[in-house]
Amino acid sequence: MFVDSHAHLDSPDFQPDLEDVLARAQESSVEAILTIGCVGPDLRSAEDLLRLVERYDFLYASLGVHPHDASCFTESLGAELLGLVAHPKVLAWGEIGLDYHYQHSSPQQQRFAFRTQIELARSCDKPIVIHCREAEEEVCSTLEQEFSEDTPRAGVLHCFTADEATAARCLRLGFYISLGGILTFRKSESLREIARDLPENRLLIETDAPYLAPVPHRGRRNEPSFVVKVAEELARVRGTMREQIGALTTANFAQLFNPGRASSGQISD
Ligand SMILES: [Zn+2]
Numbered sequence: 001m002f003v004d005s006h007a008h009l010d011s012p013d014f015q016p017d018l019e020d021v022l023a024r025a026q027e028s029s030v031e032a033i034l035t036i037g038c039v040g041p042d043l044r045s046a047e048d049l050l051r052l053v054e055r056y057d058f059l060y061a062s063l064g065v066h067p068h069d070a071s072c073f074t075e076s077l078g079a080e081l082l083g084l085v086a087h088p089k090v091l092a093w094g095e096i097g098l099d100y101h102y103q104h105s106s107p108q109q110q111r112f113a114f115r116t117q118i119e120l121a122r123s124c125d126k127p128i129v130i131h132c133r134e135a136e137e138e139v140c141s142t143l144e145q146e147f148s149e150d151t152p153r154a155g156v157l158h159c160f161t162a163d164e165a166t167a168a169r170c171l172r173l174g175f176y177i178s179l180g181g182i183l184t185f186r187k188s189e190s191l192r193e194i195a196r197d198l199p200e201n202r203l204l205i206e207t208d209a210p211y212l213a214p215v216p217h218r219g220r221r222n223e224p225s226f227v228v229k230v231a232e233e234l235a236r237v238r239g240t241m242r243e244q245i246g247a248l249t250t251a252n253f254a255q256l257f258n259p260g261r262a263s264s265g266q267i268s269d
């Protein structure tokens with residue numbers, strides 16, 4: 001019924017009780033989770049993540065070098081990643097993008113890692129998962145250079161918090177928009193207005209767990225079962241039922257990421 005299209009299950013926060021976290025997700029009708037592997041200078045963490053998703057039918061992975069870690073990105077790391085991304089349960093490349101809020105890596109390093117990984121993802125036909133913070137204009141213009149209009153399975157802007165114009169530019173290229181816990185925050189009135197009008201065939205929901213827990217869990221550890229709270233808020237904003245939001249975001253997830261291609265894919269759509 002629900003899909004969490006962006007979580008970080010390899011976070012140390014989940015180490016003590018991951019089994020329980022996953023059990024609660026299943027009890028809450030979360031039928032698939034895309035867990036994001038942020039690859040560092042060596043690929044060990046990515047290999048650990050692949051072992052995790054192999055153990056559970058309803059887990060899938062995405063791999064990429066996050067803009068925070070762009071300083072460690074090299075062409076040879078990209079080539080090694082290309083090998084891992086061929087794993088049948090890796091549905092996407094990312095999260096990649098630009099983050100000018102923290103600038104853990106320089107803008108030049110971030111640009112190089114972003115563009116190179118877009119090209120790598122396209123070379124193996126994977127949608128990209130985009131992280132964008134305080135870099136909307138540059139992310140949009142980069143995507144406009146790299147993607148033509150209505151590109152099928154282009155990717156998703158995760159944890160969307162930008163404005164309507166940014167959404168429109170990315171939608172035009174074929175991107176999906178994923179909404180997370182921020183949608184439930186009291187001050188997110190303008191985001192709720194945008195969410196109300198987004199086309200229903202491009203909507204996804206996510207937790208970004210362990211970060212950004214939705215109300216009423218705000219400030220505590222987030223987990224995939226809380227994606228239901230995002231669905232409830234999105235349903236309220238759009239004047240529909242959470243089951244309907246669950247059904248359409250699950251169908252959109254299947255459309256974009258094609259989990260049926262994964263060897264032990266279970267998503268029903
Ligand atoms: Zn992110």
Ligand SMILES: [Zn+2]
Nearest residue numbers: 006036095208
């Ligand atoms: Zn993330």
